Amino acid sequence: MGEIIRVTFGTEREWERTRAQWAEGLSAIGAMFGDDEGLMRAKADCVYRVLRRIVEDVPAVKIVAKLPDDLPAEHVEFLTGAIREAALKGIEASMNHSVRVVMAAIYDLCTSKLRERPS
Numbered sequence: 001m002g003e004i005i006r007v008t009f010g011t012e013r014e015w016e017r018t019r020a021q022w023a024e025g026l027s028a029i030g031a032m033f034g035d036d037e038g039l040m041r042a043k044a045d046c047v048y049r050v051l052r053r054i055v056e057d058v059p060a061v062k063i064v065a066k067l068p069d070d071l072p073a074e075h076v077e078f079l080t081g082a083i084r085e086a087a088l089k090g091i092e093a094s095m096n097h098s099v100r101v102v103m104a105a106i107y108d109l110c111t112s113k114l115r116e117r118p119s
Contacts, residue, residue: 015052022106023044025044026040027041029107033113040110051099054095058091
């Protein structure tokens with residue numbers, strides 16, 4: 001009795017797993033360059049917080065569109081749904097792009113050495 005048991009479910013579990021993978025990955029890469037393990041783990045934590053904000057802190061989008069007055073109700077409903085779906089797809093594409101760009105540069109951003117670039 002009196003013990004606290006912490007359990008993470010669903011998305012939170014995935015975030016924690018990802019956070020641990022970044023910490024291990026950055027520590028391993030940093031070790032190859034002589035970077036301090038504590039510093040690399042701190043950088044991994046920073047990456048985790050930045051990427052989590054990109055994914056979870058998407059600002060609300062409000063779309064205002066003037067539809068023709070003579071549209072039947074079912075068409076208004078269809079168009080409203082299509083506009084909402086298009087906006088969500090745009091947000092998803094933008095978010096995915098941001099995460100891919102950050103992840104492609106993660107080792108260059110977080111280690112003391114930049115990887116060799118082909119000329």
